[in-house]
Amino acid sequence: MGEQRARSIETRIHDQYAELPDSERKLADVILGSPGDLSAYTATELTSLAGVSKAAGTRLFHRLGFANYDEARLLARDTRSWGSPLYMERKSGLQNLGISGYLDEEIRVLKNSFANLNLRDLDQALGRINAARRIFMTGSRNSHFLAGYLRWQLIQFRGDVHTLPTIGETLGEYLGDFTPDDLLIVFALRRRVAGLDNILKAVKGRGSPILLITDPTARGLPGFADWTFITEVQTGAVFDSCGPALSLARYLAIEALHRAGPRGRAHLERVERQHEVLNEFK
Amino acid sequence: MGEQRARSIETRIHDQYAELPDSERKLADVILGSPGDLSAYTATELTSLAGVSKAAGTRLFHRLGFANYDEARLLARDTRSWGSPLYMERKSGLQNLGISGYLDEEIRVLKNSFANLNLRDLDQALGRINAARRIFMTGSRNSHFLAGYLRWQLIQFRGDVHTLPTIGETLGEYLGDFTPDDLLIVFALRRRVAGLDNILKAVKGRGSPILLITDPTARGLPGFADWTFITEVQTGAVFDSCGPALSLARYLAIEALHRAGPRGRAHLERVERQHEVLNEFK
């Protein structure tokens, strides 16, 4: 029991989630859906939000190992104030200063990156994403994951989106295939691999439009691209942050889908239905 | 009065602070000292914390322009849980909110996610990352990229970090190999693939510690994990945001490197030098 006392409400719910009866599960869903906020609600409110009886509430909290609802409420309130400024101050170990400082930095680069976006370029690039017959994507290292991510989002609502093999492999053979109807999206956060400029030059030579996403240390590269978006990557910490680039990628996907209109939505729904049929997700 | 209704409790207090009688001022101080959390307390708790009578509580909230305490409590809750899924649901279709709205949402989920991290778990998990003999990583869909990203960061300063094949492929053959000295890191943002719970159960059965990174819609999964970090993913837009999860991954990498001390740094420098020799980067 002493052990039990330390565990959070969410954890307790997850532990027993499979065995929960219907009504209690409905209630559990509501609780999980309002993280940390449990203490702000009365049990009556929670149960009515879940559409179950108050009795179900009492039963659930008993099952989770609480003597009564108030015990759960207090626990929720205490663990909640862990992250509050007040608590941080009290502990004052650089440990916590580290995490909140880290968060501040993440937000800073995010804001800066978006503030410096060129809206005209953004508009044109989005139009191109929808208009392009085929889209190719590339990037190495960290950028490799970004490219994969964006591709995954785009294929939710349009076809013919491909990731190219990492630069340095056998990318050469693809080059001859590029046409002005295509679009090449290049993620090139540092550290970039050598030879990227030559690749871009070749693609540009074939008339294909190029969308480049890179960071402020890029030199020369933007000269080859039709549209360039610069995201910040440098914070005080050792590894670079590619959060801003990820956010930008998501924005591109969302906005492109939005502009794609009914056709894109139809595709999205088709994919969605396919997933359901295959019962692939859970 | 209609205008009054929108103003926050703190503002109202400050406006009348000079005119407040002693007992009500004591109570006001307590309220100002626990910002945002007002909704988590009953009026009785607040007054007893302040060492005043309950009557003083009623009088204060009347003076601040509330019809009763409950009105103040609801206001506090709503302004705090602004943006919580529950609240969003109520607002429903806010599909298109422009680029600055998009950015705000990204920042919101980022902040919320970090605010709800369990610092104790974080501490333990970081220790485990450095102590583990081998680290395995897995994740599908969006989570696949996150897993790849984190692996890439970790191998900068330690060896034996592997990504497992996407669930559903031939992961089975790996299962028998897990030992308590290893660590499995699972990224499981929705949509998750079916069968994940069985995998986790099997790994847990072999005594391997499990670090789970998921979102609030995870049900039951955290029951199998030793440490669980929940990051928010839902904004008003179509696709989920995995920015918070990415930031968390980076934080894990940075902090783990920091704790690894000289040994980790040495490894990092060795990798660095290797890169230079190969002139791989530019």
Add this chain to the structure above:
DNA sequence: GCCTATCCGATATGATTGTTTCATTCAACA
């Protein structure tokens, strides 16, 4: 000194809370 005004907390009151009880429903199984 007296009066008035204000502030304050103990007590009483009514409203609302969370819990328990209990009858009903439904599925599983003999």
Add this chain to the structure above:
DNA sequence: TGTTGAATGAAACAATCATATCGGATAGGC
């Protein structure tokens, strides 16, 4: 078909809450 067991909500219940009332206390003006 009948029986058992779990699950569920309506209603009764006790506990706790927020509010209203009231008398005591204090301070300032006259």
